[in-house]
Amino acid sequence: MEDVKDYNVHIVGSNRLDNELLHNFLEQSTNPSINCFLNDTFSHSIFQEKTEDTNLVLWDCKDPKRYDHLKKLGKHIPNAPERCYIACINAHPDHKIEKMAINIGVNGVFYENDTLSTLKKGINAILNGELWFSRVTLSATLSSFLINNSCHPPDTNIDEALKVAASLTKREREVLRLIPSLSSNEEISEQLYVSPFTVKAHLRNIYRKIKVPNRVQAIFWLTQNYRLLED
Amino acid sequence: MEDVKDYNVHIVGSNRLDNELLHNFLEQSTNPSINCFLNDTFSHSIFQEKTEDTNLVLWDCKDPKRYDHLKKLGKHIPNAPERCYIACINAHPDHKIEKMAINIGVNGVFYENDTLSTLKKGINAILNGELWFSRVTLSATLSSFLINNSCHPPDTNIDEALKVAASLTKREREVLRLIPSLSSNEEISEQLYVSPFTVKAHLRNIYRKIKVPNRVQAIFWLTQNYRLLED
DNA sequence: CTCTAAATAGTCCTTCCGGTCTATTTCTCT
DNA sequence: AGAGAAATAGACCGGAAGGACTATTTAGAG
Incomplete structure (x- = not known):
């Protein structure tokens, strides 16, 4: 009878080698209660079933097709169960994806040129319910909300x-x-x-x-x- | 006939010595187009007159009275003219002030134990229209907006x-x-x-x-x- | 204690809204 | 070309909302 709450990290992407390396890193070098899974297609079930665990989908955006698919996913993301997060990985260092992502409910974006320690820190932040975006994006998005709501x-x-x-x-x-x-x-x-x-x-x-x-x-x-x- | 847009930074606080030192630093060590002013009381005119300049009020929160006054100011802040900002300085390293501040429309918070380089970076960010809060606060506030608006x-x-x-x-x-x-x-x-x-x-x-x-x-x-x- | 503002409750009348039903025209897809 | 969905337009009815006006009780400031 286990009472420990697990963190499940699901890597979704087609680049086998890169993602296996990432899988390896996450299993070995991070929080011991993280379980890592590797998929080349997205299983909707993660975003539908309620569970005690915390789930994080790492969405590989290198493939343009998968990037487009993310936009379609957008309508579902804000209604995902509690403690069910999604973040982009391998994004191009381009601000546009952050704004799109934050607007459709993605919880964070990691870039091709991020360091491993950034990735580690960010993943833990997201698993903790925070958002992981650049300060500029967070600031700009929040500003627009504040303006819409009060000015x-x-x-x-x-x-x-x-x-x-x-x-x-x-x-x-x-x-x-x-x-x-x-x-x-x-x-x-x-x-x-x-x-x-x-x-x-x-x-x-x-x-x-x-x-x-x-x-x-x-x-x-x-x-x-x-x-x-x-x- | 000057066409250069100026940055006016108004320090509001009663601790003469500290604030003169800050005044000195801002005048000498930062952006050359920053003009710095020192007041021990707040002049409402800054938040009412429209001007081409960018104005930033640095509100010294060390004095509890001034901290309370800030809350009363809150109703006016979100309706300040464009490019008219307010930030807290000398805040206690305590998250509560950040949440209060962000909710009433303050653009940033600096702490007693911030470094000068943080201050410099932050002031420039705010003068540039960004918000300067901890990532955790930005993330949490934005999350609550996103939840209210879509979940x-x-x-x-x-x-x-x-x-x-x-x-x-x-x-x-x-x-x-x-x-x-x-x-x-x-x-x-x-x-x-x-x-x-x-x-x-x-x-x-x-x-x-x-x-x-x-x-x-x-x-x-x-x-x-x-x-x-x-x- | 008194005066005033706020909260309460009502009438009468008009306008607008929402429900049910019907009907014609315009798209769109196969 | 034809079927089906969408957009348009309308009649009729009952009920809710909103405007103008009055009146009583309660509560708070001085």
């Missing part, structure tokens, strides 16, 4: 937005935050243990204050101004 | 979601993507140059296929499944 379009006045957000009462902020996840005023009223009439009253005040005509636009306002709403 | 709650079936997404026609995907930003069926119909009846017909099919009762839930579905919708 205002250039035509809006931040002072105005702050004033508006501050004018919302505690209860109004509460109602506003419930709009996206609940279908109807009825549901909101049940959630808050008040009458649907009360919810309607709050909503009317909210719409007037944030100057939107309906709940769809209120959701939009909320995504733009979420940060300003904190109590 | 499905554990109870949903990804195969089912893929099937559903694939069953949407091109026009239906188009209509679905317009829901969050447009108020009414009328507006969507104007955008697509079709009759409001057509939009209603598409919406009915969409709701049936993705199994939601109304546009609010459709927006929710969309945020969860945006990735699956790409053509």
Whole structure:
């Protein structure tokens, strides 16, 4: 009865020699609880079955065909089970692959000219749930998320937005935050243990204050101004 | 008539000696186009006036009061003009500040025990629009964004979601993507140059296929499944 | 203690939304 | 050329949402 959680690393690539060498290195020179497997085709089962183990697929990108296949895989990756990771190996030292990879949910990229110690460090980081990309890529991607999630379009006045957000009462902020996840005023009223009439009253005040005509636009306002709403 | 874009670095802190030393270092040992200023209080004007220059505020966090003040500043930071950055200096080597900082829109954190060469490298990175945080923090923050934006709650079936997404026609995907930003069926119909009846017909099919009762839930579905919708 | 803002609850009316059903035209694939 | 899917357009109905307005109770600031 084993309680030790294993790390399974699956190398997927067609270059037999290179990958056998890598296999050899991973089995011998890294974390002793790493089990390494070598495949020339990708077994979907890794990304579908839930398991206690941690799985990492190392996707050899040297072959252009396999590189294209990765893009198709993209729709599945973000929905892989917990502790199921995928990283590219043998990538060309070209930033484009990093952006594509990070966007489709790949957890890291290793390059042809990386050192073995980088590879070792990176694999352990990914097995630990981290991402392994260049600082520039991580920074740029995160920046774009932060901008999308909080910055205002250039035509809006931040002072105005702050004033508006501050004018919302505690209860109004509460109602506003419930709009996206609940279908109807009825549901909101049940959630808050008040009458649907009360919810309607709050909503009317909210719409007037944030100057939107309906709940769809209120959701939009909320995504733009979420940060300003904190109590 | 100068066309050279300048970098203005504003050190904000009360420790006169340390900060004068830093001021000295930045003026003499870094990028020649850096102008360095020393303040013991924060001038809001930096974050409000638009300018051609690149501005960086180095916020001394050694003083607990100033650390708290930073949090209050947080609501303004994400809405600062372009090329207007803020970073913490003299932070305790403690991850908590990084997470707080990255969440309120700070562009980087430097620690008490960082080397001068790290500081130099980091300041140049930030002036260049990058973020300067530890790889672990960048990775963790980005992961949380990626999860929020694309992963499905554990109870949903990804195969089912893929099937559903694939069953949407091109026009239906188009209509679905317009829901969050447009108020009414009328507006969507104007955008697509079709009759409001057509939009209603598409919406009915969409709701049936993705199994939601109304546009609010459709927006929710969309945020969860945006990735699956790409053509 | 008092005054005010917030939270609560309601009416009445209009508009828009979503469900069911039908029908025509335009693509697309074989 | 013909079948089938997709896109278009519409009628009809019930219900939910939103606007304008009123009113009572509760809570917090001074």
